Amino acid sequence: MSISLSHSISAKVLIGVSSENGESLKYSRKQFNGELKSAYSCVINQLDSNxxxxxxxxxxxxxxxxxxxxxxxxxxxxxxQRDLFATRSATIYQVGYELISHSTNPDLSIENLRRQAN
Structure with a gap:
């Protein structure tokens, strides 16, 4: 995960959070909850403004x-393409994804999956 800044930050910072984080991150009653909470807190604790x-x-x-x-x-x-309109931070949180399948096909490489999709 990284953060992206759209422009220089003003006196009060507006932070946008995706609603599509599932249970890994929720924001409610002025608090972050979920496994990504510490990564977000790390960023917010560095802010010098409200x-x-x-x-x-x-x-x-x-x-x-x-x-x-x-x-x-x-x-x-x-x-x-996001670098055209935003400044990215260093990586704050990195996630690895794996494909799990019931397929009997032992070749789950990206190339093979793309061939099968076409």
Missing amino acids: YDVITVPQARHIKMLQNNEVDIAMPLLLLP
Whole structure:
């Protein structure tokens, strides 16, 4: 996970959080909850100003960052096209994903899965 900044931060920081984090991160009653709580707290503890948090769907979250409607957007994948409108931080939290399948096909490589999808 990294954070992305849309522009220089003003006196009160608006933090956008994706509503699509499942149980790994929730924001309620001015508190973060879930396994990603410590990563978010790490970022927020570094702020020298007051902040508000909004929770929005991921697509809206990215659009708000692009339109300078939020100061910080967390979490976001690192993608080159986002570098065109945001400044990324160093990696704060890294997640690995694995594919688990009932398939009898032993070749679960990305290349083979793409071939099967076409």
